[in-house]
Amino acid sequence: MDIRDIRQYFPILDQEVNGKPLVYLDSAATSQKPVQVIETLEKYYREYNSNVHRGVHTLGTRATDGYEGAREKVSKFINAKSFEEVVFTRGATTALNMVASSYGRDNLREGDEIVISYMEHHANIIPWQQVAKLTGATLKYVPLQEDGTISLDDMRETVTTNTKIVSIMQVSNVLGVMNPIKDIAKIAHEHGAIMVVDGAQSAPHMKIDVQDLDCDFLAFSGHKMCGPTGIGVLYGKKQYLANMEPFEFGGEMIDFVGLQESTWKELPWKFEAGTPIIAGAIGLGAAIDFLEEVGLSNIEAHEHKLAAYALERMSQIEGMTIYGPKDPNKRAGLVTFNIDDVHPHDVATVLDAEGIAVRAGHHCAQPLMKWLKASATARASFYLYNTEEDIDKLVEGLVKTKEYFSDVF
Known part of the structure; x- marks a missing residue:
């Protein structure tokens, strides 16, 4: 995998921020987009912008083909049994809310249990809190090991x-x-429960086979995997989706509407009310083409290499706390950390002055922050376009940060 060749497809990386070459280390929040995706979106809006499914004119047919073609790409990307198991959503958050509201509301009763972990993103906590309140079910948390593993x-x-x-x-x-x-x-499954997976941080970085995992639902977002914002996917086994009520109601998802009763379209369209996210889906399809051309196994190996290098370099900085497993083979391509006596927002601000973009805050994981005994942390996250030189610049920036605040205080 030639990183120099890959980086040329990401025009946003070829710029300066605060007079320094941009080092983008915030892909866990959102990834940058290759020209293939940007040009695909532009082509849709320039050449065949139209609504889908209902139109019989040429532009409508081309838009429908692009939209449904993207669904087929997603289906193959995660090895679903059928395109019927792929529902387009606004993102992983919407997808998880759909499962909690549509499946959980109708299948949970008082005394039932929902099991999640302390490490979950808020999008995989709050929907379950709400459905537990509604149904009387109990929300339980599996404990974490000392290194944060399950x-x-x-x-x-x-x-x-x-x-x-x-x-x-x-x-x-x-x-x-x-x-x-x-x-x-x-x-x-041995206990008769269903398995829901938040794949927002895995789908962009590793090959996912839903049949091999035997998960019942999987949620992920396009914007973290080189695709546009505002598009995501809910995969669900057909046997569950078929028996779920729609999450939203209105046009496009109906079969027949009477004065008092209505019926729904077949899968997956009964879950896609209103004008769907056409450009987003087509752009996601282009992102999948790009990722598969590079190779998910190549991306995963590259990120493990970067994580190992980052752990080695950052561990040498005195006063640095790094969270999560110390073994790079047990972690994905990101490093979350704190510097003693320096607030993570201050760390991020100083790094930004050096042209380095990292994330600081609670990362939508406040229960985990409490478990870590930290109010906030800083996070550097890597993707296919990052290099060891990026990490060297990060380490230089962290040393400057530490020295700056040592002088101030």
């Missing part, structure tokens, strides 16, 4: 015969932990 023994102790839903992220956006989803799904 023990399968702890999972077996937490999941019981009362557990109906297990919902776990595949990769932590804070700790970089890669959870053993296939094994967790087996434990869930």
Whole structure:
């Protein structure tokens, strides 16, 4: 994988920020977009912008072909059994809310259990809190090991015969932990529960096979995997989607509307009310083409190499706390950290002055921050276009940050 060749497809990287060459280390929040995706979006709006499904004119047909063609690409990308199992959403958050509201609301009762973990993103916590309040179900948290990983023994102790839903992220956006989803799904199914996976931080970085994982639902977003913002995917096994009520109602998702009753379209369109996210889906299809051309295995290997290098270099800085597993083989391509006596927002501000973009805050994971005994952290996250030189610049910036605040105080 020639990073120099890859970087040329990302025009945004070829600029200066605050007089310094941009070093973009915030891909866990949103990735940059290659020219292939940008040009695909421009072509749609320039040449065949139209609504889908209902029109019989040429532009409508081309738009429909592009939109449904993107669904086929997503289906193959995650190895779904059928395109019917792929629902386009606004993002992973919407997809997880759909499962909680449409499946959870109708299948949970008082005394039932929902199992999640302390490392979950708020998008995989709050929907379950709300459906638990609505149904009387109990929300349980599997404990974490000292390094932030999940023990399968702890999972077996937490999941019981009362557990109906297990919902776990595949990769932590804070700790970089890669959870053993296939094994967790087996434990869930042995107890009669369904397995929901937050794939927002895994789909961009590794090959996902939903049939091999045997997950029942998977949610992910396009903007973290070189695609546009505002587009995401809910994968669901057909047997569950077919029996779920729609999340939204209105045009496009209906079969027949009467004065008092209505019926819904077949899968997956009954979940896509109103004008769908046409350009976003087509752009996501282009992003998938790009990622598969590069190779997901190549991307994953490259990020492991960067994570190992970052851990080695950053560990040499005195007063640096790094969160998550110390073994780079057990984590994805991100490093979350704090510098003693320096607020992470101050770290991010000084790094920005050096042209280096990192994320600072609670990363939409406040329960995890409490578990870590940290109010906030800084995070550097890597993607296919990052290099070891980027990490060298990060380390130089962190040393400057530490020296600056040492002089100030």
